[in-house]
Amino acid sequence: MRGLSVFNIVSLTLGFAFLYIPMVILVVYSFNESKLVTVWAGFSTKWYGEVIRNEAFLDAAWVTVRVAFFSATLATVLGTMAALAMMRRGAFVGRTLFSGMIYAPLVMPEVITGLSLLLLFIAIGLDRGVVTIILAHTTFAMCYVSVVVSSRLVSFDQSLEEAALDLGCTPFQAFWSVTLPIIAPAVIAGWLLAFTLSLDDLVIASFTAGPSATTLPIKIFSSVRLGVSPEINALSTIIIAIVTVGVLVASVVSKRQIAAARRDEVLAARA
Amino acid sequence: MLRVFTAIPYAWLFVLFLVPFGIVLKISVSDYAVSIPPYTPTFDLAAGWDGVVAFVAALDFENFVFLTEDDLYWKAYLSSVQIAAVSTGLALVAGFPIAYAMSRASDVWRPALMMLVILPFWTSFLIRVYAWIGILANEGFLNQFLIWSGVISEPLQLLNTPVAVYIGIVYTYLPFMILPVYASLDRMDPALLEAAEDLGCSRLSAFWHVTWPLARPGVVAGSFLVFIPAVGEFVIPSLLGGSGTLMIGKVLWEEFFSNRDWPVASAVAIILLLILIVPIVLFQRHQARERAA
Numbered sequence: 001m002r003g004l005s006v007f008n009i010v011s012l013t014l015g016f017a018f019l020y021i022p023m024v025i026l027v028v029y030s031f032n033e034s035k036l037v038t039v040w041a042g043f044s045t046k047w048y049g050e051v052i053r054n055e056a057f058l059d060a061a062w063v064t065v066r067v068a069f070f071s072a073t074l075a076t077v078l079g080t081m082a083a084l085a086m087m088r089r090g091a092f093v094g095r096t097l098f099s100g101m102i103y104a105p106l107v108m109p110e111v112i113t114g115l116s117l118l119l120l121f122i123a124i125g126l127d128r129g130v131v132t133i134i135l136a137h138t139t140f141a142m143c144y145v146s147v148v149v150s151s152r153l154v155s156f157d158q159s160l161e162e163a164a165l166d167l168g169c170t171p172f173q174a175f176w177s178v179t180l181p182i183i184a185p186a187v188i189a190g191w192l193l194a195f196t197l198s199l200d201d202l203v204i205a206s207f208t209a210g211p212s213a214t215t216l217p218i219k220i221f222s223s224v225r226l227g228v229s230p231e232i233n234a235l236s237t238i239i240i241a242i243v244t245v246g247v248l249v250a251s252v253v254s255k256r257q258i259a260a261a262r263r264d265e266v267l268a269a270r271a
Numbered sequence: 272m273l274r275v276f277t278a279i280p281y282a283w284l285f286v287l288f289l290v291p292f293g294i295v296l297k298i299s300v301s302d303y304a305v306s307i308p309p310y311t312p313t314f315d316l317a318a319g320w321d322g323v324v325a326f327v328a329a330l331d332f333e334n335f336v337f338l339t340e341d342d343l344y345w346k347a348y349l350s351s352v353q354i355a356a357v358s359t360g361l362a363l364v365a366g367f368p369i370a371y372a373m374s375r376a377s378d379v380w381r382p383a384l385m386m387l388v389i390l391p392f393w394t395s396f397l398i399r400v401y402a403w404i405g406i407l408a409n410e411g412f413l414n415q416f417l418i419w420s421g422v423i424s425e426p427l428q429l430l431n432t433p434v435a436v437y438i439g440i441v442y443t444y445l446p447f448m449i450l451p452v453y454a455s456l457d458r459m460d461p462a463l464l465e466a467a468e469d470l471g472c473s474r475l476s477a478f479w480h481v482t483w484p485l486a487r488p489g490v491v492a493g494s495f496l497v498f499i500p501a502v503g504e505f506v507i508p509s510l511l512g513g514s515g516t517l518m519i520g521k522v523l524w525e526e527f528f529s530n531r532d533w534p535v536a537s538a539v540a541i542i543l544l545l546i547l548i549v550p551i552v553l554f555q556r557h558q559a560r561e562r563a564a
Contacts, residue, residue: 003375003377004372004375004376005375007368007372008368008371008372008375008376009372011368011369011371011372012369012372012373012376012384015365015366015368015369015372015445015449016369016387018365018442018445019387019388019391019442019445020387020391022399022402022403022406022442023391023394023398023399023402025402025405025406025412026398026401026402026405029405037405038405038408038410038411038412038415078279078280078283079280081275081276081277081279081280082276082277082280082284084273084276085273085276085277085280085281088273089273089277092277094281098277098281098284101281101284101285101288101289102280102284103555104288105288107499107500107547107551107554108544109500109502109503109504109520109543109544109547110503110505110520111503111505111520111523111524111540111543112295112503112523112540112543112544115295115523115527115536115537115540116288116291116292116294116295116540117287117291119291119294119295119298119533119537120287120290120291120294123294135287136287138283138287139283139284139287139288142280142283142284146280171272171273172272175272196393199395200395200396200397202396202397202506203505203506203524207527217395217397220397220398220401221397221506221510224397224401224404224510225509225510227404228401228404228405228408232401236395236398236401236402239394239395239398240394240395240398243393243394243395244390244394246393247386247389247390247393248386251386
């Protein structure tokens with residue numbers, strides 16, 4: 001390593017300033033007394049009070065969390081199955097179609113995914129609401145989960161599974177007590193990714209949500225169209241804070257797990 | 272067990288991905304009608320074979336012809352591709368030096384820098400776009416700053432112009448450019464550069480002959496990762512672009528929600544997909560080649 005040149009330091013400073021200044025401004029001005037968002041008029045936490053008292057926001061937040069929880073859980077189960085099917089099975093009838101269907105939603109424009117699912121729900125007469133958003137989010141999130149889990153399965157020593165089978169495990173027991181614990185970090189990472197994707201999604205939710213279910217992004221989008229408001233700044237700050245804490249905790253936990261796994265490997269090598 | 276693990280996600284994706292796509296295809300060749308659902312023909316099973324014949328006979332490519340006749344759609348497709356291409360170029364110019372500097376940082380700093388790049392990716396997309404409205408507005412922070420510093424005397428019109436859309440796309444997709452470029456630069460052995468300089472290369476030609484070829488797979492992957500989603504983008508043009516910026520994602524949305532013309536919205540979706548198939552296939556091939564290498 002030859003250390004950083006002036007050019008490198010300038011690039012990093014400007015780059016991170018570009019990435020973070022908009023969010024810093026948003027957070028700072030959420031504590032602004034004034035209703036005018038771009039004029040500073042003193043420190044206040046009153047907009048947070050407004051957010052917490054706003055029933056519509058709270059209802060939407062509750063819908064969003066429920067949708068994210070159920071769709072992430074379903075997507076994790078389905079995505080993990082799909083990853084195992086892709087990585088562990090050789091040729092089977094319809095494999096090309098299967099892998100196509102797993103990768104296509106990753107690159108499909110959201111407007112098309114949303115439109116096509118809505119047309120399906122209408123065609124089969126399913127009332128739009130929480131259930132339809134969960135189905136829609138599960139469908140695109142499972143593809144992300146399967147990519148995350150597949151990348152873990154690639155670097156996985158398959159002889160461990162074979163050993164379990166030789167020792168008399170049924171395939172399911174081998175999966176449950178050998179494979180799953182080893183791929184668990186990737187499965188958890190996949191769940192977290194699916195959860196945030198669902199929390200964040202506006203376009204697909206707008207197509208598949210009925211009048212009975214409004215998610216937080218839909219709510220934010222419709223009020224943002226009317227312009228910037230200190231209330232939305234406060235709400236955004238709360239969301240940014242939750243995500244930041246979540247990501248930092250997750251990365252510390254995963255680092256500890258990796259460190260523990262390395263220690264075990266070293267000990268095993270010495271023994 | 273693996274059979275079951277294949278069958279369940281297979282069935283799920285078949286019903287919730289392939290079938291809906293078939294429905295879009297079918298509605299795109301149907302006609303608009305003032306009814307519920309707002310298109311004809313609808314499939315009538317009770318009529319038996321005659322029903323199938325009548326159904327197929329009523330399908331046509333009118334909506335696609337309509338798309339070619341009204342130049343709104345042409346312009347929207349072209350400007351989406353152009354905006355996405357320019358934004359991809361800008362993201363590369365902004366992202367490459369950051370990835371390059373990250374790859375040269377010490378091992379102590381690298382995890383922290385990675386975290387700083389990934390963190391915005393986890394933060395709500397909508398909120399990150401929203402943050403720019405307050406910055407780019409006429410009385411916003413950027414204009415306030417520029418007037419205060421004496422660069423301009425009148426506020427610039429930035430919000431509701433294509434410039435705001437470029438900024439929005441570069442801002443939200445920058446991590447997608449930085450990460451793959453960083454990944455390929457990170458594998459580079461710094462001794463290669465030293466060797467090139469020892470052998471008499473100038474810094475610039477060492478960069479051009481050593482660093483750039485090694486970074487190219489990351490640059491290609493990053494460019495596709497920015498370009499493909501940017502073409503169909505809806506949130507950024509509708510919040511930052513105003514009525515002056517035409518993008519196809521927004522046209523599809525309005526065709527569906529405002530005009531309630533489902534057949535035309537479906538036809539717009541099919542054409543958008545046809546436009547994206549070329550970069551998607553190229554991207555898949557590139558990734559497959561990289562994995563093989």
